[in-house]
Amino acid sequence: MGGTFFTRDLGIAFYGGEAELDLGGRRAFVAHGDGLTEQHWSGKLMHRFTRHPVTVAVFRVLHPTIGFWIADLFSRHLADNTKDRAVLDRAAVAQREWAADFLARHPEVDLVIMAHTHRPVVHRLSDGRTYLNPGAFLDGGRYAVITRDNVELKQFTAGRLQPA
Numbered sequence: 001m002g003g004t005f006f007t008r009d010l011g012i013a014f015y016g017g018e019a020e021l022d023l024g025g026r027r028a029f030v031a032h033g034d035g036l037t038e039q040h041w042s043g044k045l046m047h048r049f050t051r052h053p054v055t056v057a058v059f060r061v062l063h064p065t066i067g068f069w070i071a072d073l074f075s076r077h078l079a080d081n082t083k084d085r086a087v088l089d090r091a092a093v094a095q096r097e098w099a100a101d102f103l104a105r106h107p108e109v110d111l112v113i114m115a116h117t118h119r120p121v122v123h124r125l126s127d128g129r130t131y132l133n134p135g136a137f138l139d140g141g142r143y144a145v146i147t148r149d150n151v152e153l154k155q156f157t158a159g160r161l162q163p164a
Contacts, residue, residue, distance in 0.1 A: 018030065020109065023111065026146060029106070029112045033114030046074065095117050096123055111130050111131075112131045113131075113134070115134055115135065118133075118135055119135065140155060
């Protein structure tokens with residue numbers, strides 16, 4: 001939904017959906033994760049609605065305040081079970097299992113990164129490949145550092161960086 005803002009105005013590579021790219025010397029599959037492991041019909045509907053080209057076009061012409069208000073309204077009514085800890089736990093497990101299955105089917109990929117569940121985890125498979133969910137930066141300042149030899153979760157705190 002960011003259009004050309006990230007690439008043209010900020011000079012940041014932006015991938016609106018899924019992407020395969022090299023990160024820190026690793027071949028990575030990166031996706032937000034929504035729509036891949038939804039636990040409830042309302043989540044699937046919300047995903048289809050928010051990704052539809054007509055919805056994207058409408059949101060691009062709306063003032064951001066109005067767009068956020070509409071998104072919040074829909075998410076409260078369609079995804080109202082996202083506050084239920086059991087639902088979130090199942091979603092996090094489903095996402096981790098989806099990543100492991102993806103890695104089993106794609107031997108050329110070393111790392112799967114998804115963040116939809118906001119549950120920070122580094123899950124290393126027995127063959128050394130990894131599933132990463134960095135969590136949400138706005139939920140505790142978490143982020144990940146990826147190198148050829150390691151995937152590590154860290155946490156930003158005012159004035160210093162430390163392992164998560």
